[in-house]
Amino acid sequence: MKVTSVINQKGGVAKTTTSINIAAAWAKEGKKILLIDLDPQSSATRSVFADREFDKTIYDVLIGQMSADEATVSSESFGFDMIPGEIMLSGVDIQLAPQFGRESFLKRKLKNLHSKYDHVLIDCSPSLGLLTINALMASKDIIIPICPEYFSLKGIELILDTLKNLRTGLGHKVNVKGVVITRYKNRKIAREVIERVQEIYQLKVFRDYIPDSIAVEEAHHQHLPVFAYAPQNPASKAYVKLSKGLLDT
Numbered sequence: 001m002k003v004t005s006v007i008n009q010k011g012g013v014a015k016t017t018t019s020i021n022i023a024a025a026w027a028k029e030g031k032k033i034l035l036i037d038l039d040p041q042s043s044a045t046r047s048v049f050a051d052r053e054f055d056k057t058i059y060d061v062l063i064g065q066m067s068a069d070e071a072t073v074s075s076e077s078f079g080f081d082m083i084p085g086e087i088m089l090s091g092v093d094i095q096l097a098p099q100f101g102r103e104s105f106l107k108r109k110l111k112n113l114h115s116k117y118d119h120v121l122i123d124c125s126p127s128l129g130l131l132t133i134n135a136l137m138a139s140k141d142i143i144i145p146i147c148p149e150y151f152s153l154k155g156i157e158l159i160l161d162t163l164k165n166l167r168t169g170l171g172h173k174v175n176v177k178g179v180v181i182t183r184y185k186n187r188k189i190a191r192e193v194i195e196r197v198q199e200i201y202q203l204k205v206f207r208d209y210i211p212d213s214i215a216v217e218e219a220h221h222q223h224l225p226v227f228a229y230a231p232q233n234p235a236s237k238a239y240v241k242l243s244k245g246l247l248d249t
Contacts, residue, residue: 001114004177005122005139007132008146010155014182016043017216017226018145018239019123020078024225025243027079031118034072037085038106038135039125045084047220048075057086061109062134063095068109069116077224081117093130102130103170107138128162136166136174143246145180146197148190156201177249178204180242183212208242211235 006019016039023035036058037044045054056071061083071083096102110120122135136142144159146152156179166172179197184190194205210216211234219229227236 001117001120002141003110003120003122003139004141004143005124005132005135005174006143006145007124007135007159008144008155009126009128009132009158010146010151011126013145013147013152014210014216015126015145016047016123017220018143018180018182018210019121020044020047021225021227021239022143022243022246023080023119023121024078025227025240026119026121026247028225028227029244029247031247032116033080034113034117034120035080035082036120036122036135037082038089038122038131039085040087040090041125042085042087042089044123045082045086048078048082048223049073049084050223054084054086056084057088058083059086059088059092062089062092062105068113077228085123089125089131096130096134103133104137106134110138128158133162133166136162137170137172139174141175141177143177143180144203145182146193147183148181148193150189150193152193153196153200156197156203160201176203177246178206180206181209184209185212206242206245208238208245210238210242 008015023033027033060066061068061071072081074081124132124135163174213235215230215233216226216235219226227240
């Protein structure tokens with residue numbers, strides 16, 4: 001079982017969109033997928049399940065004695081299993097702070113799932129707090145979605161600093177699979193930012209840029225993967241190609 005976090009502490013970079021569409025595309029390829037919504041805003045949960053309420057969420061798994069299995073629900077339209085998020089996650093950092101081994105709660109909770117899934121994908125909260133540290137400690141790899149603008153470069157720097165601190169402070173190494181370009185428009189600034197990501201940070205930038213498209217937002221409202229909602233849309237095709245490439249790396 002491979003665990004991958006989708007991470008960016010900057011909001012509005014299509015992090016959740018990338019998480020749910022990669023997870024759905026992997027499931028379509030026949031893989032057993034678990035998506036964990038670790039964002040207090042619960043955007044992934046709402047995108048998949050609309051306004052459905054859940055008695056058991058990832059908050060209960062982290063704070064209570066509940067197993068990850070007990071909080072898992074299935075989505076027929078997306079083809080994967082999911083552990084929903086909720087607003088109570090916003091207080092988890094404070095609740096975990098005094099606990100021994102607070103950085104590895106999620107990692108320990110996921111141990112029993114190793115034989116059940118091929119991949120676990122974690123949609124992280126837009127911060128670099130203890131919640132995200134738990135995601136990183138549970139992960140082997142991360143994917144960084146960015147909108148190609150200059151503010152994105154500072155965000156990447158903060159993520160890389162966090163990974164460095166994890167390696168030196170906790171002895172855990174996380175691999176950066178690469179950077180996903182979202183909401184792409186063929187402009188000079190976008191091309192310059194992509195070049196700088198590759199040159200300054202020596203990171204792989206996936207060539208399947210996700211174009212800016214209203215179909216992505218419409219798919220959210222229909223509670224469908226974008227490739228199921230609008231299969232011929234350029235964003236749909238880009239997400240499918242990106243997902244296949246990620247499976248091969």
